[in-house]
Amino acid sequence: MIEYCNELEAKIENSSLRRSYDTTAQGQESCTFGPQMPARHFNLTSLVVAPFMLDPTPQATKTAIAPRRKEDFPEWYQQVIRAAELAEPSDVRGCMVIRPWGYGIWENMQRQLDRMFKATGHRNAYFPLFIPLSYFEKEAAHVEGFAKECAVVTHSRLEVNAEGRMVPASPLTEPLVVRPTSETIIGASYAKWVQSYRDLPILINQWANVVRWEMRPRVFLRTTEFLWQEGHTVHETEAEARAETKQMLDVYETFVRDHLAIPVFSGEKSESERFPGAVQTLCIEAMVQDRKAIQAGTSHFLGQNFARASGIQFQSRDGQQELAWTTSWGMSTRLIGTLIMAHADDDGMILPPRVAPTQIVIVPITPKEETRPAVFAAADELAAGLRTLSYQGAPLEVEVDRRDLGGGVKNWEWIKKGVPLRVELGPRDLESGNVAVSRRDQPVKTKQFLPRPELIERAVELLDSIQQNLFDRALQFREANTRVIDSREEFYNFFTPQDAGKPEIHGGFALAHWNGSRAVEEQIKNDLKVTIRCIPFDDPGNPVASGACIFTGEPSPRRVVWAKSY
């Protein structure tokens, strides 16, 4: 056994995979495993593998996804989406088809977020897809911000022309804008609903699709049509509206951290990155594996701007007519893209158990026809046992893969889809009472044998451990690529690729002092394509609270987060 382990260790070394194992073997009595399929046994809950350790060197063994992250990150991203059957580009430019596996993730996100919205007193409603142009024109900054990406409906009928083609006919008296966001149309309703301070607050959320005619679409990250939720609230006082804005950002941060297993910086946007029409935009920013930043959620304090535009006013406690204070906040299917870029590896998707459409897949191994019924029966029985468990307030989702395919093929499909736990059950396990369990956050060949009752007993613990490990990895990655920077030169070096012709993955988050000027921000953007992602609430750089702007030497109250972004 010892000899065998050493041999295996050597193979791992030679495969040029830089992996770090706990090789003390936890005394699993094992090798019930056939000689043709050796496997080492690890303690499943103690092993933590950091993302960089999972990176094979370019010459390493074949991975399920080509190219690898290091070779071509954007292409890798698209290939993961395809391999995991999350979505596909449609014939409609800029639009995507979200496939069942991808939509299942979205449904889980919806369910959990919705629960959090309800818990903070919000209710769902639905407002029209079409916004009359005149409504849209009411808030100047808002129009300016969205005008360039609006889809506009101008006709109400099709007719057959002389060439037999369908052509739009019957122009509308007033064009309709397909909502890029709903502040104005919802504001029109709110204006009717609000008369007295007793009608406040209004706390409403809507789940909807929106359309923004983007120049350069990318599946999930920037599509012409996307799905989201938009919360719209109205308040009596500024303080209450500001508190709501912050509260919902906190909900987002909690959701992304606890359910998507992604750490974020939360803070405020600089003026140039602010939502059109907002007084203040709060955001959470995540780092993904090419070290870029991605905005994972935003919450806006709209002041009285939209109340003024839509005429939302009320009679106050002392009988005065006053403008209300409004907020809006949103999260979109872009989060699925964020999830992919944050967690997936060179073998495909890796799903945090809390949003996985299926948490556990059981793969029956049926080498001989005569053993098949018994194996299937055992698999079904195990699945039934697991389904009695509750996970995150819902029954555990367990699938038995009965397809008549080779065990390897099935296994790899589930690896690419990112199912958290894979369970193999074959004829030999019928006698031993064991199953082979693999975690998606560990190297694909790692297995542990567990007696079936123990798997049922420990399933939730294993899923929690995966959830935690994904977060730990992501945090470790972010910390490894976040740098406190105190000089302009270091800043420029940090964000300048070694090879300008074929930029490698470089940079990350820079925590640096800034004098608050828009001009400086503009300059940095022009030079390096780097922007301020957020002005954090707490100083994450910590060494000194205040300091000097590294570009101008002027005083700076705090460090801000700089990065290239999606």
Add this chain to the structure above:
RNA sequence: CGGGGUGUAGCUUAGCUUGGUAGAGCGCCUGGUUUGGGACCAGGAGGUCGCAGGUUCGAAUCCUGUCACCCCGACCA
């Protein structure tokens, strides 16, 4: 909208310079052997070569136009 590039089977592509009636790998279908790490053997289906026009006896190949997509810029959840 500016600059560059590419269009051949579901995917990746060969052929194009030097015109002669379309080939491969993967995937798919059927049968058999397989199935505990991405299987193998045999057979099979699938393409008006992006589209339109032109040159020619003959066009994937040459010419003109057009459309779509990709990459780089301006914009963005």
